[in-house]
Amino acid sequence: EVRLARAEFESTPTAQNQMRLAAALLDAGESEEAAKLYEGALKGPFASDPDLRYGAARSFVECGRYQDALAHLEELRTHRPTYRPDGVSLLTARAYAGTARSAEAREEFESAVQKFGTFEAHAEYAIWALAMGDAATSARLQTEIDNITRRWNAMNRQLNEPVLRRLRAAQALAARRA
Numbered sequence: 001e002v003r004l005a006r007a008e009f010e011s012t013p014t015a016q017n018q019m020r021l022a023a024a025l026l027d028a029g030e031s032e033e034a035a036k037l038y039e040g041a042l043k044g045p046f047a048s049d050p051d052l053r054y055g056a057a058r059s060f061v062e063c064g065r066y067q068d069a070l071a072h073l074e075e076l077r078t079h080r081p082t083y084r085p086d087g088v089s090l091l092t093a094r095a096y097a098g099t100a101r102s103a104e105a106r107e108e109f110e111s112a113v114q115k116f117g118t119f120e121a122h123a124e125y126a127i128w129a130l131a132m133g134d135a136a137t138s139a140r141l142q143t144e145i146d147n148i149t150r151r152w153n154a155m156n157r158q159l160n161e162p163v164l165r166r167l168r169a170a171q172a173l174a175a176r177r178a
Contacts, residue, residue: 002028015046023055031062050076050083057091066098086116090124097128113141119148123163130170138174 005021022037038056046052053072060069073092076083093108109125112118122145129137145167149157157164 002030015041015044019046019052019055022059026055026059026062031059034059035063035065048079050080054084054087054091057088057095061091061094061098064098066095069095070099086112086118086121089115090121093128094124097131102132119145119160120163122148123160123167127167127170130174133174133177135174 001024002021005017005024009017009021018037018041022034022041025031025037026034035056038052038059041047041052042056053076057069057072057076060066060072069091073088073095076088077092089108089112093105093112096102096105096108105128109121109128112121113125122141126138126141126145129135129141152160
């Protein structure tokens with residue numbers, strides 16, 4: 001997808017193709033390059049596009065630019081409150097965690113788990129709890145994660161593999177610290 005998106009952008013450098021390339025790069029783990037492309041697109045006429053802001057926030061969280069991510073997430077919450085509320089909530093929680101705003105991160109993670117109850121909400125919260133050394137919270141979340149993943153088919157596993165991989169890495173790191 002990155003190769004196809006890059007070729008399309010190089011032949012026709014439209015904002016749409018720039019966003020497609022940025023999204024492909026982000027999905028491929030190239031968050032720094034994706035962030036640069038999103039930044040360029042944010043200077044154009046589509047700067048208020050919610051997909052563009054969300055992609056930019058996602059790339060900024062992935063490359064550790066949490067304050068930049070929060071600006072876009074707050075903008076989405078203010079002007080597009082119904083736009084991807086689950087994703088915005090999790091990115092906001094991760095951005096708070098990245099800026100050492102632990103109380104706000106915990107509150108946002110709790111809210112995401114309560115409101116949406118998704119695997120991703122539970123897993124992201126568990127990853128954060130493990131990093132914070134909060135074994136009780138991570139154990140509580142792991143019970144629910146196990147219940148959710150028990151019902152999965154192969155497609156669910158494949159779609160959630162990036163988060164599962166991060167969760168396993170967080171668990172391994174926490175076990176080494178213990």
